[in-house]
Every structure is written in structure tokens, then in C-alpha cells.
Amino acid sequence: MMIPSLNTPRLLLRPWRPEDLAPFAALNADPVVMRFFPYTRSLAESAAGMKGAMEALARRGWGLWAVERPGIRPFIGFIGLSEPAFKAPFTPCIEIAWRLEQASWGQGLAPEGARAVLDHAFGPAGIREVVAFTARPNRPSIRVMEKLGMTRDPAEDFQHPLVARDHPLSWCELYRIRAPRKTVELSHADG
Numbered sequence: 001m002m003i004p005s006l007n008t009p010r011l012l013l014r015p016w017r018p019e020d021l022a023p024f025a026a027l028n029a030d031p032v033v034m035r036f037f038p039y040t041r042s043l044a045e046s047a048a049g050m051k052g053a054m055e056a057l058a059r060r061g062w063g064l065w066a067v068e069r070p071g072i073r074p075f076i077g078f079i080g081l082s083e084p085a086f087k088a089p090f091t092p093c094i095e096i097a098w099r100l101e102q103a104s105w106g107q108g109l110a111p112e113g114a115r116a117v118l119d120h121a122f123g124p125a126g127i128r129e130v131v132a133f134t135a136r137p138n139r140p141s142i143r144v145m146e147k148l149g150m151t152r153d154p155a156e157d158f159q160h161p162l163v164a165r166d167h168p169l170s171w172c173e174l175y176r177i178r179a180p181r182k183t184v185e186l187s188h189a190d191g
């Protein structure tokens with residue numbers, strides 16, 4: 001399938017290129033970027049992750065896109081959609097996720113890219129609902145969910161099944177957003 005690229009005023013969300021691996025691996029090995037995850041990622045794990053992201057994008061026409069700032073920086077991270085592999089009360093589902101290098105934080109870039117991803121999800125991809133979740137201490141990511149208009153029911157908070165239950169990052173907040181209702185055009189035969 002053709003992999004769509006998504007444009008925003010400041011970003012290009014595009015298919016991955018081999019030269020993304022070095023900055024992607026650096027992103028995943030940065031302990032500050034990964035402070036709300038139990039582990040940083042090795043080079044081999046990043047390579048496998050990038051391959052999986054590319055294959056999923058090609059197969060479905062949506063997934064995790066590489067994020068470029070055209071004319072400024074060829075790769076600043078990823079934003080996109082994926083299907084969580086673990087089982088929880090809210091799975092199966094499609095989640096939106098983001099990870100940007102530190103130098104790009106605090107400029108509203110994640111919400112800008114994520115809005116384009118949601119438009120693609122609810123438009124061409126035909127997805128009806130998208131969730132997002134993160135560990136409770138990850139307030140920056142929760143701010144992005146709020147900026148997107150996603151909403152949380154505290155009753156849906158959950159302990160991540162792949163994290164030890166007494167780990168400080170175990171409890172997660174779940175946010176949801178649904179596709180806007182289609183406006184139905186009524187045609188009148190004798191209007």
C-alpha cells in the first residue's frame with residue numbers, strides 16, 4: 001500500500017528512511033526522553049522497532065510516522081498510531097503515541113503532528129476511536145492528550161500488564177477520542 005505522508009505547518013510525517021536509525025536509536029537511548037518508561041532501548045531494539053513501524057505503515061497505510069522538520073532537521077522523533085500488543089480491559093484498540101527529541105520539546109510540535117494523525121485516522125483510515133495512555137507521572141504526555149481534546153474516565157485507569165505492579169510507573173491513565181459524527185446531507189426530491 002502507498003504510505004501517505006502528512007503535512008502540518010511545521011512538520012512532515014513521512015515513511016522511515018534508513019538514515020533515521022541513528023537519531024531514532026539516540027532518542028530511545030536518552031534516559032531523559034525515556035524517564036517515564038521502565039527501560040531505554042538498545043540499538044538492536046530500535047532497529048527492530050523501526051522495521052516494525054515501517055512494515056505496519058506499508059501494510060495498513062497508517063502507523064507510526066517518522067517526523068521531520070523540513071529545512072531544519074531531518075528527524076526529530078515519531079508520532080502515530082499503533083495497536084497495543086498486551087491485553088487490558090480496553091484492548092483491542094488503536095492508540096496514538098509520540099516521542100520527540102528533547103531539543104524539540106515545548107513548542108507544541110507533538111500536538112500539531114498528532115492532530116494531523118487524528119485527521120488521517122478519522123478520515124482516510126476510517127478509524128472510529130483512538131485511545132492514548134501513559135504512566136501517571138508523565139504530565140507532559142497527558143498535556144498533549146488534553147490539548148487534543150481527549151478525555152479520561154478515572155475508572156479506566158489501569159496497571160500496565162508489562163510493568164511490575166509495585167513499580168512507580170505501573171499505574172496509567174487512559175484517554176479516548178472518537179471520530180466526529182458525520183453530518184448527513186438530506187436530499188429533498190421536491191425541495
Ligand SMILES: CC(C)(COP(=O)(O)OP(=O)(O)OC[C@H]1O[C@@H](n2cnc3c(N)ncnc32)[C@H](O)[C@@H]1OP(=O)(O)O)[C@@H](O)C(=O)NCCC(=O)NCCS
Pocket residue numbers: 032033034036097098099100101104105106107108109110111133134135138139140141143144147
Ligand atoms: C510528550 C512529548 C511528546 C510532548 O511533546 P511537545 O512537543 O513538547 O508537547 P508540547 O510542546 O505541547 O508540551 C506539552 C507539555 O510538555 C511539558 N514541557 C514543555 N517543555 C518541556 C521541557 N523542556 N521539558 C519537560 N517538559 C516540558 C509541559 O508540561 C507542556 O505542557 P504546556 O504546554 O501546558 O506547558 C515530549 O515531552 C516527549 O517526547 N516526551 C518523551 C517521550 C514520551 O514520554 N512520550 C509519550 C509516551 S506515552
